[in-house]
Amino acid sequence: MSKVIEVKDLTKKYKELTAVDHLSFNLEEGEILGLLGPNGSGKSTTINCILSLLTMNEGEIKIFGKEMKPNAYDIKKDIGVIFQEVAVFEELTVYENIDYFCGLYINNKQERKEKVEKAIEFVGLSEFKKFYPKQLSGGLLRRLNIACGIAHEPKLIFLDEPTVAVDPQSRNNILEGIKALRDKGATILYTTHYMEEAEILCDRIIIMDKGKIIAQGTKNELKELAGIEEKVTLEVENLPQEKQEKLKKIPNIEEIKYEGNQLMISFQKGENNFTHLLEWLKQEKISYDGIYSEKPSLNDVFLQLTGKELRD
Amino acid sequence: MIVFNYFFKILKQYKVMIILYTAILVIFGAFSLNTNDTGTDFTITKPDICIINQDKDSGITQGLTQYLTENANRKDIKQEEEALSDALFYREVSYIITIPENYQTDWLAGKEPKLIIQSNGNYEASLAEMLTNNYLQTADTYRKNNLEEDQIIEKTKQALDQKINIEMTSNLNNNGLSQANFYFNFANYSILAICIFVVGMVMSSFRKEMIKKRTMVSPMKPKNYNRANFLGIIVLGVALWAVYLVISMILVKDVMFTLHGLYYAINSFIFTICALSIAFLIGSILQNKEAISGVANVISLGSAFLCGSFVPVEWLPDSILTIVHILPSYWYIQNNEYIKTMEEITWESTQPFLMNIGMIILFIIGFLLVTNWFSKRKK
Numbered sequence A: 001m002s003k004v005i006e007v008k009d010l011t012k013k014y015k016e017l018t019a020v021d022h023l024s025f026n027l028e029e030g031e032i033l034g035l036l037g038p039n040g041s042g043k044s045t046t047i048n049c050i051l052s053l054l055t056m057n058e059g060e061i062k063i064f065g066k067e068m069k070p071n072a073y074d075i076k077k078d079i080g081v082i083f084q085e086v087a088v089f090e091e092l093t094v095y096e097n098i099d100y101f102c103g104l105y106i107n108n109k110q111e112r113k114e115k116v117e118k119a120i121e122f123v124g125l126s127e128f129k130k131f132y133p134k135q136l137s138g139g140l141l142r143r144l145n146i147a148c149g150i151a152h153e154p155k156l157i158f159l160d161e162p163t164v165a166v167d168p169q170s171r172n173n174i175l176e177g178i179k180a181l182r183d184k185g186a187t188i189l190y191t192t193h194y195m196e197e198a199e200i201l202c203d204r205i206i207i208m209d210k211g212k213i214i215a216q217g218t219k220n221e222l223k224e225l226a227g228i229e230e231k232v233t234l235e236v237e238n239l240p241q242e243k244q245e246k247l248k249k250i251p252n253i254e255e256i257k258y259e260g261n262q263l264m265i266s267f268q269k270g271e272n273n274f275t276h277l278l279e280w281l282k283q284e285k286i287s288y289d290g291i292y293s294e295k296p297s298l299n300d301v302f303l304q305l306t307g308k309e310l311r312d
Numbered sequence B: 001m002i003v004f005n006y007f008f009k010i011l012k013q014y015k016v017m018i019i020l021y022t023a024i025l026v027i028f029g030a031f032s033l034n035t036n037d038t039g040t041d042f043t044i045t046k047p048d049i050c051i052i053n054q055d056k057d058s059g060i061t062q063g064l065t066q067y068l069t070e071n072a073n074r075k076d077i078k079q080e081e082e083a084l085s086d087a088l089f090y091r092e093v094s095y096i097i098t099i100p101e102n103y104q105t106d107w108l109a110g111k112e113p114k115l116i117i118q119s120n121g122n123y124e125a126s127l128a129e130m131l132t133n134n135y136l137q138t139a140d141t142y143r144k145n146n147l148e149e150d151q152i153i154e155k156t157k158q159a160l161d162q163k164i165n166i167e168m169t170s171n172l173n174n175n176g177l178s179q180a181n182f183y184f185n186f187a188n189y190s191i192l193a194i195c196i197f198v199v200g201m202v203m204s205s206f207r208k209e210m211i212k213k214r215t216m217v218s219p220m221k222p223k224n225y226n227r228a229n230f231l232g233i234i235v236l237g238v239a240l241w242a243v244y245l246v247i248s249m250i251l252v253k254d255v256m257f258t259l260h261g262l263y264y265a266i267n268s269f270i271f272t273i274c275a276l277s278i279a280f281l282i283g284s285i286l287q288n289k290e291a292i293s294g295v296a297n298v299i300s301l302g303s304a305f306l307c308g309s310f311v312p313v314e315w316l317p318d319s320i321l322t323i324v325h326i327l328p329s330y331w332y333i334q335n336n337e338y339i340k341t342m343e344e345i346t347w348e349s350t351q352p353f354l355m356n357i358g359m360i361i362l363f364i365i366g367f368l369l370v371t372n373w374f375s376k377r378k379k
Ligand SMILES: Nc1ncnc2c1ncn2[C@@H]1O[C@H](COP(=O)(O)OP(=O)(O)OP(=O)(O)O)[C@@H](O)[C@H]1O
Pocket: A014, A017, A019, A037, A038, A039, A040, A041, A042, A043, A044, A045, A046, A084, A161, A193
């Protein structure tokens, strides 16, 4: 596999604030790489620097093996970008908008027509071709925004939080679409602050905070970092303090939390954790409802590494 | 090409506005046609004048007095300094001629004596001045031919009577000219409003932050992109001007196919380019569409009122008249007024016309420089 993007020591400062701090990573051909981080962690700044929309203070960026510059038109022709904010003309219909942005890349009318139709089909806007942007719902508008960025069938696609403020149905639709693009051969750099999205979608994830990479790898590799194996939640009424203390003595228990009637127990790696817990409950004659166990999430990884929650 | 094409697709969204302003122009243009077309075009205005003859017994001054009495409204004012200046001030008369003593003797001797003139400088005054000069110049030619005094008076009278007849026929188109003038003065308003509004709106759409970002990540070169936008603006302006010219050819066809018509066409063309440069400046400064529409209204209506699109500038207070010199519309409308009064079109009479055109071109250059400075500073 060849490297589609190579970022080395990328640093971007806004006056005092260092928004991106010596960031280095590669994007391999055919993968979906997720940049995951809370609001303000520097995801958009990173993308804008890679695209030469912002001048960086330090660093080196190569795309398709060539240095990326504002006038690197031969690189730009193979790139598609979907920005965080919707960028379309109010005065143009769905079809015309896609046709215009596709036309910045493709001159041939016939070829363009086919690609525009394909893109409309792809994002499911066939019934809305003649609609103006203000007649579209938020979710449909996002889909239009995506169609404008990918109609020219780029080899490399940047998506900057394309699902912000989108209803769940549209979101699934969008995520499916992105996977389909990858399956057709595109390489994708995807930013989000929704860890579920990163988990579902990305082959590899880079977790960012304050402009720095704090962890990277596949989702399974990352979860190893969380230091916990599983989390068990159960409903217990009136669990006295002394029992809680006793509970902590069970092997491999990392942490317990008791709020309302919810008892949350995090286990470290180990054998028979769940069985030990059930035996203990029986032994102490504690009655409980609805017990369930879950694997750690990227949020736990983030929590472990930064001491704060990823969710907003 | 795509940018140029879509420039006009976006522009199409504002067609209602273009049609509306054009319709107003056509309606008012046609309206002026009907009200003026009452057949009164042959009454030449007679200026109100006062003649004070201190050279009583001479033939030539009497000849002049008689000629003026026939072709102007002669009024008797008390021959006192104050009464005379009051009469001028209250526009009872526009022109006071005092013929000094010994005028005749000096004149016959070829000493070219001067008349004492008091004038309020308005249109009637210039008419009176023209009449006076007419008479004296004609008489002078005969004097130089060494004719007797009686003969000079006689021949001058004959020559002038003939001349009036010729002028009456040559000025037949006064009516058409004032209609053309009204039309092009009014067009000042429509052209400014449409150019600023439409160019502003389209530029605002193309300059939207996110749209710009999309363009910047595409392989479209900024040079080509700007050129396409610029070309779009020029084509819009030229098309608008061409349409307005065609309308004028229909409304006042007897003027538009003459040299006067050509001058009106040139003047309005230069002004349209000027309106585009204003629109370009505003489109480069303002992004908000409501603000652009507001500014378009203020500028088009404001300069139309101040510079005489709707009412003659003479009706405005002097203080405003001095200020409006800084508006290109003033020079455009003054030029229209000048074209209307051009008796014959010669190189000499064309010079003031070119001066006004030159002023408008200076404005165009100025607006472009400011725009350039502004967009550089923004970067
Ligand atoms: N133009 C700017 N001027 C100054 N500071 C900026 C500018 N743009 C971004 N920042 C700051 O840089 C940091 C990184 O911003 P950035 O937009 O890259 O974050 P992000 O990860 O994309 O966040 P979000 O999820 O909210 O989009 C933030 O602290 C932000 O306030």
